[in-house]
Amino acid sequence: MSNIITVTAQDGKSYQYVDNGDPMQGGMKDVYFSPDKSYVVAFFRDKQDFNSKERLNNIVNTFRDRIFNQPGGEYWKDLFCWPNNIVERDGKTGIIVPVYQKKFFFTKGYNPGAAQIVSIAGKEKEGRWFASPQFRSRQFKLHLDESELGDWFKFCLICIKIARAVRRMHAAGLAHSDLSYKNVLIDPITGSAAIIDIDGLVVPGKFPPDVIGTPDFIAPEVMATKHLPKEDPARKLPSIATDRHALAVMIYMYLLYRHPLRGGKIHDTDAQRDEELSMGAKALFIEHPTDTSNRPRLDQVKPTHLPWADVNKIPYTVCGPYLKELFEKAFIDGLHNPSLRPTADEWEQALIKTVDLLQPCQNKNCDQKWFVFDNTTSPCCPFCNTPYRGQLPVLNLYWSRKPGSFTPENHRLMVYHNQYLYPWHVNRNIYPNERLTDQQKKPVGYFVFHNNKWQLVNQTLTSLKDVTEGKDIPINSMVELTDNKQLLLSQEEGGRLVVVQLVNN
Amino acid sequence: MRRLPVYLLLDTSGSMRGERIEAVKNGLQVLVSKLRQDPFALESVWISIITFDREVKQLLPLTALESLQLPEITTPESGPTNMGAALELLCTKLDNEVIKGNDTQKGDWRPLLFLMTDGKPSDLAAFREVVPKIKNKNLAALVACAAGAEAQDSFLKELTDTVVHLDTADSSTLMSFFKWVSASIGTGNKSVGTTEEIQLPPPPAEVHVII
Numbered sequence: 012m013s014n015i016i017t018v019t020a021q022d023g024k025s026y027q028y029v030d031n032g033d034p035m036q037g038g039m040k041d042v043y044f045s046p047d048k049s050y051v052v053a054f055f056r057d058k059q060d061f062n063s064k065e066r067l068n069n070i071v072n073t074f075r076d077r078i079f080n081q082p083g084g085e086y087w088k089d090l091f092c093w094p095n096n097i098v099e100r101d102g103k104t105g106i107i108v109p110v111y112q113k114k115f116f117f118t119k120g121y122n123p124g125a126a127q128i129v130s131i132a133g134k135e136k137e138g139r140w141f142a143s144p145q146f147r148s149r150q151f152k153l154h155l156d157e158s159e160l161g162d163w164f165k166f167c168l169i170c171i172k173i174a175r176a177v178r179r180m181h182a183a184g185l186a187h188s189d190l191s192y193k194n195v196l197i198d199p200i201t202g203s204a205a206i207i208d209i210d211g212l213v214v215p216g217k218f219p220p221d222v223i224g225t226p227d228f229i230a231p232e233v234m235a236t237k238h239l240p241k242e243d244p245a246r247k248l249p250s251i252a253t254d255r256h257a258l259a260v261m262i263y264m265y266l267l268y269r270h271p272l273r274g275g276k277i278h279d280t281d282a283q284r285d286e287e288l289s290m291g292a293k294a295l296f297i298e299h300p301t302d303t304s305n306r307p308r309l310d311q312v313k314p315t316h317l318p319w320a321d322v323n324k325i326p327y328t329v330c331g332p333y334l335k336e337l338f339e340k341a342f343i344d345g346l347h348n349p350s351l352r353p354t355a356d357e358w359e360q361a362l363i364k365t366v367d368l369l370q371p372c373q374n375k376n377c378d379q380k381w382f383v384f385d386n387t388t389s390p391c392c393p394f395c396n397t398p399y400r401g402q403l404p405v406l407n408l409y410w411s412r413k414p415g416s417f418t419p420e421n422h423r424l425m426v427y428h429n430q431y432l433y434p435w436h437v438n439r440n441i442y443p444n445e446r447l448t449d450q451q452k453k454p455v456g457y458f459v460f461h462n463n464k465w466q467l468v469n470q471t472l473t474s475l476k477d478v479t480e481g482k483d484i485p486i487n488s489m490v491e492l493t494d495n496k497q498l499l500l501s502q503e504e505g506g507r508l509v510v511v512q513l514v515n516n
Numbered sequence: 517m518r519r520l521p522v523y524l525l526l527d528t529s530g531s532m533r534g535e536r537i538e539a540v541k542n543g544l545q546v547l548v549s550k551l552r553q554d555p556f557a558l559e560s561v562w563i564s565i566i567t568f569d570r571e572v573k574q575l576l577p578l579t580a581l582e583s584l585q586l587p588e589i590t591t592p593e594s595g596p597t598n599m600g601a602a603l604e605l606l607c608t609k610l611d612n613e614v615i616k617g618n619d620t621q622k623g624d625w626r627p628l629l630f631l632m633t634d635g636k637p638s639d640l641a642a643f644r645e646v647v648p649k650i651k652n653k654n655l656a657a658l659v660a661c662a663a664g665a666e667a668q669d670s671f672l673k674e675l676t677d678t679v680v681h682l683d684t685a686d687s688s689t690l691m692s693f694f695k696w697v698s699a700s701i702g703t704g705n706k707s708v709g710t711t712e713e714i715q716l717p718p719p720p721a722e723v724h725v726i727i
Contacts, residue, residue, distance in 0.1 A: 311622070
C-alpha cells in the first residue's frame, strides 16, 4: 500500500514522497522517493539534537550557497549530491536530496552468466565494485560485465573529479569526514564521480564529526586514538587532514585496485587488533622503498586479485612521475604526519598532468587500454606488457618567464593519433577546471599520424608559430612534428613553447 | 584477504515443518542474493549452515559466498530440538574451519553466529554445557532469534545478550529477519561512529531485540 505524503520545509516549500512501508535503508537514514523520482526525502532514524540540526541548517543554506551560488556554481551540481532542504515529520528530521544521475546505476552489472544467478542492474555503482580486482577478474564467477568497467583513462578522470570536489569542499573550509567508496559514486563508462552523503560535514571548530570514517579510509592517527574519550586532547577526529588521507587511498585504489596499507605484515594474531594496528599506529605503505615488511604475500592472496596484488609487477610508479611523488608524500612522508599529506589541489593538478602522459595501448585486448608513458626509449604497457611499436612524439612544455627565454615546466604531452590539443595546453594561465568557459572547453587543434608523418593540425590557434622554420602556421593548416622542432603555441601572455621529442623504436 | 565466517544455525525440528521451514528457505535465498549484491560481502563473507532437529548436520561447510549453493533443507515429522548438540558441532567447526592468525598468516575475522529456533533446546544439559565454550570462542556477534509464540527467549539469553524475538514466525516476519541478518553482515563496510562501534543495524519494526 503506497501513500503519498506531503511535508513542508521550514521555508514553506512543500515536498512529497511515496511511503510504501519499505524505505531504502542507509546507515542512519530511511530514504523515500518523491513521486516523480527527482529527489528523495531521507529521514534520520535517530532524533537529531540541536547541534545536528544546526549543522544540517548550515549545510542546506550557508555552505550550499558558498559552493553553488557562485560563478561556475552550476559545475558542482554534477559532482555533489547536496541536500537542499530540511523537513520534519513526527519528530523526525529529514533532508531533501536530489536523486543520483542515471549513469551512477548499473545497466548490466554482472556478466551475463552471473546475471542469471543474481542481478545488480539498477543498483548504485558504489566504488567498491571498481576498487577490487576480483570484480574484473574473469576467474571470479560474479565479475562485472566488461561494458561496466571503463578503462584506465576513465579512472584518471574519476580521480580528477573526486580530487576536484574534495578540493572545493576544503576551499570552503569544510571536511567531508567520511570519504569512502560508499560515499562516492563513480561511473567508469563516462569517467564521472559524485560525492554523496554530505550531511555529516565537519566544520573545524564548529561542528565536530559523528563518525570516524569507514574502514579502509580512516586515517592512521584517528584509528590509533579511537579508544580515547572524545574530549581527550590526544584524540584525533576527522578533519581536512584526514580527508586527504582518504582521498589518497581512494586514488591509489582506483588506479591500482589494491589498498596501500593492506599487506602481509602481521602485528597481532587477533584479526581485530591486527586490523587496528595495520590501519593505525603501525600503518606501513605496502610499497615502502626500504621497509619491505608489509609487501603483500603472494602465496596468501586470492588468485582473482592478481596481478594487481603483485607490487613488483605493477608498482605504483606505473602511475607516472607526478602521482609517484604524491603517493610517496601520502603514504611514506605523510602517513603518520598529517601536515605533509598532499592537498586535494595537488592531486588534481598531478592527475591532470598525468592524463597528458597517457598513451593508448596498442594491444586491442588490453583491459586498461591506456598507460602512462614511462619516459624510456622502449615504452611498454605495464598492464599487459605490450611494447609500443613505431614513432612516438612527446611534447615538452616550456613557458616564458620573460620575453625571449623559456623555462621547462616539468609538464609533457604525449601525442597519439586523433588526439586533441586544448587551450590549457596552449596557455599556462588556463587550467582545466570548473572555471573553464565553454569556449575554452573546445579543442584548438589535433594530432594525426598522416602519410607516415606526425602532424599537428591547427583549428583555431591564431598565433601558432613554427619557431624552428621561422614561419607562422595559420588556421586550417598543419605542421609536421619532427625531432627537436620548436613550436610556439601562442604568442599571447602565458603562451607555451613546445619542443618535440621523437621516441623511435 | 581475511574471510568473514558466518555460521547459520537453524532449527529444523518438527515444529518448523510447513510454512516456517519454507519461510526459512526463502529467507536463505534472499540472504544469499542480497549478499551477492554487496561488493563488501563478496570480498569476505563465507557461509556455513548447520541444522538441528533430532539430528545435527552441517549442511553447508564454510563456503565462499560467490560459489555456494544452498543445500536442500528437510524437517522430520517430529522429535527433539538438539540445540546443544548443534552448538557442540559448531565448536568443532569453528576450530577446524576458521583460520587463526599466526606469525606468518593473517587470520579470519571473528566469526558471526546467527541461531534461529521456534522452540527451546531439548538437550538442555548439553546446551548448558556448551554455552561457556561458545562464549569462549571470541565471536564477533552472536544473535539468537526466537521465532513464534512457542519460542522461549530465556534459554537463548543464557547464550547471548542479543536475542531477537519474532512474535510470529510467518513468512514475512522471517523474511524481515533474514534481511536484517544480511544488513548485519554488511556493517563492516559502514561508517564507524565516533562514540562506539556500530555493531548491528536497527532491527526491522516487528522484531523485538531483547537485551
